[in-house]
Each structure stands twice: as C-alpha cells, then as structure tokens.
Amino acid sequence: MNIPFENLEKINEVLEKLNILEQKINSEKRWLNTKEASYYLGYSKEHIHKLKDNYLIEGKHYYKKAGRVLFDKLELDTWVTTSLANKDTKAITEKLLEGIL
Template identity: 80%
Template sequence: MNIPFENLEKINEVLEKLNILEQKINSEKRWLNTKEASYYLGYSKEHIHKLKDNYLIEGKHYYKKAGRVLFDKLELDNWVMHTLTKMNAKEIANNVIKDLI
C-alpha cells in the first residue's frame, strides 16, 4: 500500500485535533441542576419542572440527591433527539405496566 508522503505529515495534526476533542469531552459537565438544564435546553425553569413531571423519567433523565434534582445531560440529549411521540414517557410506562398485569 502506497501512502502519499503529504498524508503522513497530516497524522500529527489529526492526533492533535483528536486530543483537543478528547479533552473537551472529558471536561464537560454531565450532571446539571434545574437552572443549568433550562439554559442547556433553552427552556424556562418552570418548563423544565413541567417536563420533569410529565415527560422525563426519574432514574433515567434525572435523579434526586440530597434534596436536589440533577439532570443527566446525556439522557436529555437522547430525549430531545429521539422523542417521536407526543405521549409522555410516564404514560407509556404506565401502559406497559398495565399490559403486564
């Protein structure tokens, strides 16, 4: 396999960019309080509370610890990208449980 010499010179540049991306990913905060979650998603804090009560699942999207609510940024991203139905997650879970019982 013949690799042009010009491409070999770019390997260090690619490695440097990968290192920068890795540092950025590792330095980002995963757990968000209500204010941070509202800023991150672009909703008001009141709307975040409504989402928490009607759409988000405790133990998946958020956790209650020491009197605080902490939102999992990764799960919020998944929720935003994969919400295909208007039915909220709690309704879906309740329907599944009813079907099992």
C-alpha cells in the same frame, strides 16, 4: 496506496486535534442541575420543571438527591432524539404500573 509526502507531515497536527477533542469530550459534565439542563436543551427553567412533571421519569431522566434535582445528560439526549419524545412517557409508565399492581 500512495500518500503525498506533504500529507504525512500533517499527521501530528491531526493527532493533536484528536487529543484535544478527546479531552473535551471526557471533561464534560454528565449530571446537570435545572439551570444547566435548561441551557443545554434551550428551554426555560419553568419549562424544564413542566417537562419533569409531565414527561420525564424519575430514576431514568432525573434523580432527586439531597433536595436537588439532577438531570442525566445522556438520558436527555436519548429522550430528545427518540420518537417517544412526542408521547407522554410518564402517562404510559403510570398505566403500565397500574396494570402490574
């Protein structure tokens, strides 16, 4: 494998950019309040509350802590990217629980 000498000089530049990206990824917040979740998903705060009431599951997508609602960014990403996003997951969960109880 022959790599031109000019490209070898760019290795330090590439490593520096990778370090910057890694720092940015590691510094991002995982837990979002309602305002941050609305900005992150591109919905209004009111729509986030509707999603929370109708589709999102407490203990999975969001948590209530000291009177605040905190959304798990990783779970929101998963919810948005899965095909279950179009289904009423809260209703499905309630039906499953009714069958168990």
